[in-house]
Amino acid sequence: MTEPAATETTRAAPAGREMIRLEGVTKRYPGQDAPAVGDLTLSVRDGEIVVLLGPSGCGKTTTLRLINRLIEPTSGRILLDGEDVTRADPDRLRRRIGYVIQQVGLFPHMTIAANVGVIPRTLGWDGGRVRARVDELLDMVGLDPGTYRGRYPKELSGGQQQRVGVARALAADPPAMLMDEPFGALDPVTRERLQDHFLELQARIGKTIVLVTHDLDEALKLGDRIAILGQGARLVQYDTPAAILAEPADGFVAEFVGAGAAMRRLRLVEVGSIGLLPAGEGAPAATVRAGQSLYEALDAMLRAGAETATVLDEDGRPAGAVSWSAIVRQTPEPRP
Numbered sequence: 001m002t003e004p005a006a007t008e009t010t011r012a013a014p015a016g017r018e019m020i021r022l023e024g025v026t027k028r029y030p031g032q033d034a035p036a037v038g039d040l041t042l043s044v045r046d047g048e049i050v051v052l053l054g055p056s057g058c059g060k061t062t063t064l065r066l067i068n069r070l071i072e073p074t075s076g077r078i079l080l081d082g083e084d085v086t087r088a089d090p091d092r093l094r095r096r097i098g099y100v101i102q103q104v105g106l107f108p109h110m111t112i113a114a115n116v117g118v119i120p121r122t123l124g125w126d127g128g129r130v131r132a133r134v135d136e137l138l139d140m141v142g143l144d145p146g147t148y149r150g151r152y153p154k155e156l157s158g159g160q161q162q163r164v165g166v167a168r169a170l171a172a173d174p175p176a177m178l179m180d181e182p183f184g185a186l187d188p189v190t191r192e193r194l195q196d197h198f199l200e201l202q203a204r205i206g207k208t209i210v211l212v213t214h215d216l217d218e219a220l221k222l223g224d225r226i227a228i229l230g231q232g233a234r235l236v237q238y239d240t241p242a243a244i245l246a247e248p249a250d251g252f253v254a255e256f257v258g259a260g261a262a263m264r265r266l267r268l269v270e271v272g273s274i275g276l277l278p279a280g281e282g283a284p285a286a287t288v289r290a291g292q293s294l295y296e297a298l299d300a301m302l303r304a305g306a307e308t309a310t311v312l313d314e315d316g317r318p319a320g321a322v323s324w325s326a327i328v329r330q331t332p333e334p335r336p
């Protein structure tokens with residue numbers, strides 16, 4: 001029996017035009033023998049989230065900061081929407097690229113509204129327009145403008161400050177956004193919630209995003225594509241989360257994705273995308289929605305002590321069933 005090819009729960013990488021391109025980019029810090037970034041070529045398409053993933057010190061942050069020229073390359077070219085920005089005015093460039101960092105970096109003595117409005121004010125927008133934009137942005141990141149506009153950063157939780165950081169980065173509606181460990185400083189529950197919110201937001205605004213993390217699960221969850229970097233920002237593999245888990249390019253990547261790659265892959269495959277069995281009679285012990293992942297189906301089965309789970313369609317009606325053995329067949333061994 002042939003089953004339809006499984007689809008990923010993550011959004012397919014948009015096939016759009018190239019928005020960011022690094023071309024043979026090298027960065028050598030003074031006094032360092034090896035370059036922090038050595039001859040890196042990387043292309044990011046319009047509207048996709050690319051995650052830079054790799055061990056500590058491999059050059060992720062340096063790569064990110066080269067894109068908005070907080071760090072100047074030793075050699076190579078960086079293109080934004082086809083334009084060589086290596087010689088562009090850095091201030092103008094940074095207005096076209098939002099930047100979000102782990103420590104948020106809000107101005108402590110300024111209200112939330114003033115923080116979010118920094119760039120529009122530098123651009124000379126009038127007061128009314130800045131205010132309207134600030135309220136729109138706070139709303140967009142899930143903070144009630146009436147409640148938060150006049151507060152100071154220290155009066156907000158870490159997660160709320162992070163949302164303000166994102167609002168500020170989006171203020172001038174830049175086509176691209178750079179995010180350096182944006183959820184790194186948050187507790188696990190807040191981090192999960194903000195990641196989900198971030199994906200919902202991105203589904204609406206479709207920015208081109210380069211995000212740095214050293215957390216594999218974060219990379220798998222957020223990335224349309226993941227660039228796995230080795231020392232000196234050597235591009236070891238650049239592919240979708242599912243492809244990286246299924247076919248690690250070499251021993252370095254295999255070790256990085258580690259044991260658990262097959263389990264992690266289950267999170268990326270939708271229940272509804274594998275061939276379903278007919279739904280059984282009577283009340284099901286375990287149920288799962290078609291849009292949930294095989295991981296969640298397995299979890300429901302384990303909790304119910306059942307070997308199958310009934311799959312419900314959007315209206316909550318049984319659409320079929322998924323079995324333990326069908327899930328096992330969907331999970332090929334990663335290549336050694």
Ligand SMILES: Nc1ncnc2c1ncn2[C@@H]1O[C@H](COP(=O)(O)OP(=O)(O)OP(=O)(O)O)[C@@H](O)[C@H]1O
Nearest residue numbers: 029030032036055056057058059060061062063214
């Ligand atoms: N300003 C600097 N001067 C000299 N060397 C630097 C400077 N900044 C970074 N480096 C070196 O460049 C290399 C890459 O650093 P970078 O911060 O880009 O790595 P990273 O992958 O972001 O690391 P982490 O995950 O630990 O933040 C490291 O060896 C680091 O010590």
